[in-house]
Structures are given as structure tokens and as C-alpha cells.
Amino acid sequence: MRRIAIAERGDWKASAERLGFRFHTIDGAPYWDERAYYAFTLEQIERDIEAPTGELHEMAMDLVGEVVREEALLKRLAIPQAYWEWIARSWQESSPHLYGRMDFAYDGNGPAKLYELNYDTPTSLYEAAFFQWHWLEEQQQRGALPRDADQYNLIQESLVQAFGTIARRLPRPLYFSAVRDSQEDEGTIAYLADCAEQAGLATRKIAIEDIGISADGRYTDTDDNVIGALFKLYPLEFMFEEEFGSALPASKTVLIEPPWKAILSNKGILPLLWERHRDHPNLLPAFFEDKPADPLAAGWVRKPLFSREGANIELRTRAGETLHSDGPYTDSPLIRQAFHALPHFDGNYPLVGSWVVADRPCGLGVREDDSLITRDTSRFVPHVIL
Template identity: 40%
Template sequence: MHRTEMTPRPAWRDRLDAVGFSFYDLESEGGRPYWNESAAYVFTLPEIELIEAATAELFARCMDAVEHVVRQGRFEEFGIPGRYHELVRASWDDDDPTVYGRFDLAYDGAGTVSLLEFNADTPTSLVETAAAQWQWLDERRRDGSLPAEADQFNGLHELLVEQWTHIRSARWGLAPGARLHLASLHDSGDGALIVEDFDTVAYMAETAAAAGFDPKLIFMEDVRWSMDRQLFLDGSDEPIRHIFKLYPWEWMITEQFGGFLPVSRGATQWVEPAWKLLLSNKQLLVVLWELFPEHPNLLPAFATPDALSGRPFVSKPRLGREGANVSVHDASGTAVLAADGPYGSEGFVHQALADFAPIPGKTAVIGSWIVGETPAGIDLRETSGPITGDLAEFVPHYIASGSVSSGSISSGSISSEETS
């Protein structure tokens, strides 16, 4: 794995617009655009296979952890109010379907892949991973900037369509043309559209449509519970029977309608499901280390920092996002760096500091996607410091040596226009 400088494509913004990715100019470090194609991360095929295997292994261990927490009734450790314990248990026992998730991984460049956290409920970076960086690879190969045999670990689009098809037909028993609501938060109180969330949900709607659904985009602000009809309705009073939401479960259970979520089981199917409350919470890291100590893909993690005495560690809020309220501590326990933010009242977990590949001046976090139970591709976000926050830049990647082996890694195959 290494980082190489690249010359951006002429009119790269227009090209990204063509695949439905419009928030490329969000401000990142130094005022630069969020999308950075002036560089690329280069992997060998064995490195990609290592990441793929680690992703599959971590997902399996996460499923073991959920089973353990549900059977042992350890919901309080995750801050889940008592009235929702049965909702989570029923969602898990009924095998409510999942579409996707994204592991954040550290790779040391020498064979070790470590879990930083699991964005299991509302992962973003979807459209830029599945569509934008594949378009970049395709066009860079065609213009000669990359070798014709350069590949990419990126089967995200095809696998999403496949998983949505499986859920529609095999899991929900729905005929083609069935309605699927897809919801995101419109704004954070200022009235301005959250473009990143909207573009992500719009892209997900395209994959659902390709799987035979009739998608309807709505906003979470429009979701309401009808006391008369005992149903969730959208802003047009249409019943919400099946819904994908880019909105965290930990927020949903605090909404005014949250108390009706348990009684709506059977009437409304939510994706991602309620059992993701146990995976999107960083308390998961503590449970994983407890169940699988010394696992090669796990970092020591504890509810208190005492067990990490004498080694550098990171403190993370259990429900934090985008690096907010994360602090880095040296071996003496002294905080050497801390990020501001609104999280932390829910408590912290403490995780040993990870080793990253020696990329000069950069910390590169690998986002490794899982669709259903299948590793689906990766993305890279980089910062100049050890905390990956909301100013991290997205940098595309490619595999330098040889094509992806058939039956192992899933490589992308969509054209640059198919997701517009």
C-alpha cells in the first residue's frame, strides 16, 4: 500500500455530477475539496485479499457478539432504554434483514488489519465509493493515466442490487413494483438540505429500483405515527410498510414517535433493523475484545482506561460520529490530542492505539464495506493527524498488479453513467 500523486481529470466536477455525486466540494483540511483525485492509494492483490478476509472475519465475530449480548441481556451496557430491549431481541431473533455496513480499519502495511469501529447502521461515503471512484478508475484507464489492467476492490453497486432483490423477494415476499420508502434527515435545524445524506439515499434508491422496488424518497421530518390507523405514515398520508432510513436508531428511539416502534413490528419493516443498535455502538468494541481476546483483527478495548495503562490509547464516545470528542492519549494516560463535539454524555470506550501504514504526512483509514454477509469493496479517507474527522478527504484507490481473481474479490463493472 502506498500513496501516489495523480493529475486530476479535466472537468472532474462535471464527471462526478454525472454519477449523482454532488457534495465533492465540501470543505476538508486546508480548505481543499472533500473529493481528492490529485492522489490515489495503490494496493497489491494480496493486500486486498487480506482486507477482504479480515472484513468477512470481523462481520462473523460481530454476529457472535450480537448473539451473546441478546442471549445475556446486556442491553444496559449499550445505553438502550428498557422499553426497547424486547424490540432489539425480537429484531435479532426474527432475523430482520440487513443491507449494508462499513468497517473502519487500520492497516499497518505489513500484514495486520485492525478494527477501529463498525458503522453498521447509517454508513455514508456510499455514492463516492460505489459510483464516483469506479468512474474515476474507468476513465483513468481509458485516458492512459493508469494501466489497462489496474483494478479496484469495488463490487458495491452490484451487490447492493443483489441484496435488495433478495430482501424484496426472499425475505419480504414482495412482487416487483412494491413500494420502498427511503428517508434521510432534511436539515439540522437551519433549513438547509443535508446534501450528503440526500445524495446517499438517492443513490440507494437507484439500487433498490434496479432490484424491482418502487422507491419513494421522503424526509425523516415527515415520518409520523397515526393513532387512528396504528401505522407510520409519510407526509402524503401513505402507509410506510417497508423503509430504508439514513437515520440512526439511537436517535429514532428518542423521537416523539419512538414509543410506537415496538408496537409497529410487523406493520413496518425498517432497514437497517433494530438489532443494529448493538453494532453501531462502540461498546461493541469492548464486547468483541472480551469474547475474542488477542484476536489478530481486534485492538484491546475496555470500558475504563485502566487496563491500557502503559500503552497509548484512544478514547471514543460510544455514539460518536466523524471523530467528534475522540481523544488520543500517550502511554502515561495524558491526552495529547482531543477533538471537540457534542458527544460523550453516553460514556466512552477506550481502545489501544492502532498502527497505520507509514504514509508520509497522512493517516489513511480504510472503509471496508459489507453487503449482506459479503465484503463488497473499500474506500480511503485521509487526514494529516491521527483523528479521522469530518474534514477528512476521500481519495480513490486501485489495485496495481493484475486483475481481481474470479470468485474472490468482487470488482466493479458499472459504466460511468449507470448511476446518474
């Protein structure tokens, strides 16, 4: 694994705008950053990223089946009791799911180490699935990259295929929803809706704030049409706490991601995986905060069960250096995970995001930051297989 400098395309911003990538710049700083790329060998991708992703995904799915049968584990994950039966039923009925992303620390040597699973509302999808592939093709056409360069990227075709399979079990149309005025979230659902349409689904879009509820407890759009199927780029744990949340179990709306994803989007999955697969080469020791933390005294990362995008992280390195990120997740139970530093390339710390679509590992995206904590503003840098 190498970080290689390359001249950015002079027209990349215009290309991004033309292709619907309008969140390429955040607060005046580049979010998409093509002044460099990360180069992997095919062996690194297949052995160190793709294979472990498939194995860890199977382990996580097995754990869901265990959690829905054990009230003590649902309590451990701080999932509200009112939703336990609904979550369990969605698992027992094999409610369809679409995608997820695992985040790894990896430097090209030794096993990749799992930081966390993003299995309910993962973003950085459009840039991983589409725009970095577009960058690769254009750089090859311009002679900046060799013709035989490749990319670990079957994400888009996997999404279209998955939507085609899911379509057999969905009421029509499939609504796509995100928070109003979030360019990144709106761009993500627009991309996913396009993939669904390629698979033959009729789609509609609605802001999460505009979803209503009928007198008989059905979710509705602004024209009072019942929403039979909803892809929501909005965390399940947020929905549990909001006014209409109590209507979820009886609403008959098919959610993507399904209710059982509330288990895999919870940081508590990390200590549960460690308990069951201690010393697995791709796992880091992890414990619930109320458990003795002595094994991690040499360095640790404290994470809220429900934190996202690097918020409310507290980190202590083995040398005693501490870092902290602010955020809204101040009342969540905590886990503590062993510290394992991201690799360092010329002042940049890359995090490898490995994508899973419908149980299939299918691609990766790299985010990098100037800090050991990867945040929502961390840059997306393309990758290449050489």
C-alpha cells in the same frame, strides 16, 4: 500499500455534478481528492482486508445473538430497556439487513487493526461503490493508469443483489429517508434507491422530519400513506430519544437497517469482541471506561458509545501527545481502546473502510486526513490494485 500522486482530471467536478455527486466539496475544500491514489497488491486485499473483514463480521454477528439473550449486555451497551424485546424479536425473526463498513488502520504490512464498526448508517458509500470506479475507468481510458489496473469494488452489484433478496420480504414501496438539506445523506439515499430500483423495487423518498404517525400508531408519509418499509439514514439511537420513537416497536414498519443493528452500531461492541477474542490479530484491546484502564496507560483512544464521524474523540499517543475532537456526544458512556496509529504518507493519515453487503465483504474506500482523527470532512481518495 503506496500513495501515488496522479494528475487530477480537468473536468472531474463537472463529471461529479453530472453524476449526482454534489457533496464533492465541503466548506470550500475538496472532499473527493483524486490528486493521488492508494495502490494495493491483490495479496494485500485478499489476505489483509477481505479475509479479516469476513471473519470479524461473523464474530460480530455471533455476538448479536449473545447480546439479545443477555439483559446485562444490553444494559452495558446503554440501549433503552423499552426497546430490548423489539430488538431481540428482530434478530430472532432474521429481519433483513443491507450493509455495513469496518474501519481499519493498515499500512500494507502486518494485520489490519479494527478501529470500529459502522453498521447502522455508514456513509461514503456512493463514492466508494460508484464514483471511484468511474474515476478508474476514465483514467485507464486516458492512459493515466495501466489497462490491467483493478479495484476491490463489488459494492454496487452486491447492493443490487441484496435488494433483490430483501425485496421478497418487504411491503411495497420501500421508502428512503434522510435528514433534509444534508447533501451527503440525500446523495447516499438517492444512490441506494437507484440500486433498489435496479433490483425491481418501487421506491419513494421522504425527509425524516416529514414522517408522521397515525392515530393507530403507524408511521405515515405526507399524504397519510402508511410506511410499510423504511430505509432510514438516521441513527437508531436518535430515533429512540425522539417523540415518535416509543411507537417503533408496535408500528409494524420494517426498518432497514433492522433494530438489531443498534447493537453493532454501538462502540461497546469493541470491548465485548475483545473479551471474547482476546489477542485476535485484527482486534485492539478495548475496555469499558468504568473498567480498570491500566493496560492502556501507554496510549489510548476514548470514544463515546454512540459517537459518529470522529466526534468527541480523545486520543493520547504512546509519546504522551493528546488530541481531541468536539461534537454533540457529551452524555454517552465511554470506552477506551488501545492506541494504534494510522499510517503516515507524506503528511496524510489514511483510514481503510472495508464494506460488507448482506454478510459479504465486497470493496473498500480510503479516507485520509491531516490528523490522526478521521472526521466527516476527511478526504476520500480512490484506490487501485496493481
